[in-house]
Amino acid sequence: MDIAQPHALPAAEALALRYGADQVPPAGPWNAHIALLLSHRSVRGYQPDALPADTLRTLIAAAQSAATSSNLQTWSVIAVTDPDKKARLATLANHQNHIEQCPLFLVWLADISRNRRLGEQEGVTLETLPYQETFLVAAIDAALAAQNAVVAAESLGLSTVYIGALRNNPTEVAKLVGLPPGAFAVFGLCVGYASAAGAAEVKPRLAQDAVVHHDVYDASREPVLRAAYDARMAAFSLRHGMAFDTWTRRVIGRMGKITAMSGRDKLVATLHAMGFSLR
Incomplete structure (x- = not known):
């Protein structure tokens, strides 16, 4: 049974949805498959x-x-x-x-x-x-x-x-x-x-410059890029009636306390018990 693919957005529109209108990277080669990848949402x-x-x-x-x-x-x-x-x-x-x-x-x-x-x-x-x-x-x-x-x-x-x-x-x-x-x-x-x-x-992602390094790792612009992303994520939260949140707050909330792991801090012991020795 053949099912039609979702409508393929043009590059500029798909990139704007993924990164925000003020962070659209230059569009490279493009096709319907790439448009589908950029349309992903949970x-x-x-x-x-x-x-x-x-x-x-x-x-x-x-x-x-x-x-x-x-x-x-x-x-x-x-x-x-x-x-x-x-x-x-x-x-x-x-x-x-x-x-x-x-x-x-x-x-x-x-x-x-x-x-x-x-x-x-x-x-x-x-x-x-x-x-x-x-x-x-x-x-x-x-x-x-x-x-x-x-x-x-x-x-x-x-x-x-x-x-x-x-x-x-x-x-x-x-x-x-x-x-x-x-x-x-x-x-x-x-x-x-x-x-x-x-x-x-479509949920915004970090700007490409925050995750792509050329020849050597360079985090010098990271604070500026993170601040811009925090603003986009705060706006995203407000649009969806969610509690005010930024990416920075999200990271701290999920990684700041062991309790946020919901028991996964014991994962190594569990894996050992399930047949993975992990030497």
Whole structure:
């Protein structure tokens, strides 16, 4: 089933939405695919409508087309459609109700268990399995695969939002979806059609000059660029009836106190218990 792509905005308009009218970088080469990427937004409200038949297979084909380190393919995904499981996952992820609303919830895994089983079945000890690098590769593989799935979903007119709060209760999530040792839920992903309430404006990002360094790292203009971005984010908050917030306040709020990690400060111990030695 072919579904038309969302309307592709011209470069100047798409860049203005992403960066703000006063921070539009010069437009380089442009096409509909790049316009789609710049239109990304997180959606936290979904219609109950079912997805077209075999949408999941299309998303997974896109995910499996992402780069994977040395073709090790150290990721897996669990497609959750059962309402009771979604409700439980929503509770575990700090009561995010959009997990219950969306017709498809994907739990993305850093998964070394498959390759561990391969080694056992072949009678070979895979000596690199217990190392931090192996977990990092698996987490990166999962993120690359998921982002491919997100782009594919958005090209089909669907909306998404990542759910990092699965890491608040990783042991409970693992029990709920039956994870073996060596598999860890790095994040979830809601997929569905945005509701009227869930439709969101493109959120401004830092100016390109704040994140791009040429030949050598240079943070000399960072205070000025951050102040300008704070003003844009404050205006964004006001437009959406949100509590006054700037990017600076957001960073301090999320990184200033250990309590903001919602239990994730114990993640290393949890990973050890779930089969990742992290040497």
